[in-house]
Amino acid sequence: MTSDKALGAEDETHIALANALHEEIRDFCALHWPQEACGLLIASIDSPNRIERVVFAKNVAKDPLVSFEIDPQTLIDCHRNARQKGERVVGCFHSHPNGKALPSPTDRARADENGFLWLVIATEHNRAAESGMYRIIHPDAGDNTDHPELRYFRRCQILDG
Numbered sequence: 001m002t003s004d005k006a007l008g009a010e011d012e013t014h015i016a017l018a019n020a021l022h023e024e025i026r027d028f029c030a031l032h033w034p035q036e037a038c039g040l041l042i043a044s045i046d047s048p049n050r051i052e053r054v055v056f057a058k059n060v061a062k063d064p065l066v067s068f069e070i071d072p073q074t075l076i077d078c079h080r081n082a083r084q085k086g087e088r089v090v091g092c093f094h095s096h097p098n099g100k101a102l103p104s105p106t107d108r109a110r111a112d113e114n115g116f117l118w119l120v121i122a123t124e125h126n127r128a129a130e131s132g133m134y135r136i137i138h139p140d141a142g143d144n145t146d147h148p149e150l151r152y153f154r155r156c157q158i159l160d161g
């Protein structure tokens with residue numbers, strides 16, 4: 001392994017997200033309380049740990065008070081636009097109107113893309129509380145068998161930048 005690769009591995013827990021963009025996400029989530037709000041995190045292919053922009057999505061879940069589902073059309077458009085611009089959808093965000101910034105067991109079960117970033121914004125009575133940035137790790141990646149019960153969320157640090 002080259003030293004560059006070692007550095008890259010270390011940097012995987014440091015996610016750059018400009019304060020202004022972070023606040024925009026938090027405001028969007030706060031405005032949707034008591035419902036869950038959601039969207040996607042986009043980065044340039046060259047620097048996947050730096051969030052360049054965010055796409056706000058409609059939550060089309062049957063019960064948006066307790067779950068979220070990103071509008072499928074937004075997902076399709078978002079992936080297509082990103083490809084055309086040399087970008088990648090590196091993560092998603094959603095809010096927890098119960099005020100807890102930890103990902104839920106449901107989130108873990110749905111985190112099918114290894115390495116995907118999950119930003120969780122805790123919301124309480126129209127204000128955003130804690131933000132938690134996580135990366136889902138599939139320890140069995142590369143293995144052909146899927147063991148969702150072994151997945152875990154690795155806590156990441158949000159850096160202003």
Ligand SMILES: [Zn+2]
Nearest residue numbers: 094103104107
């Ligand atoms: Zn959740």
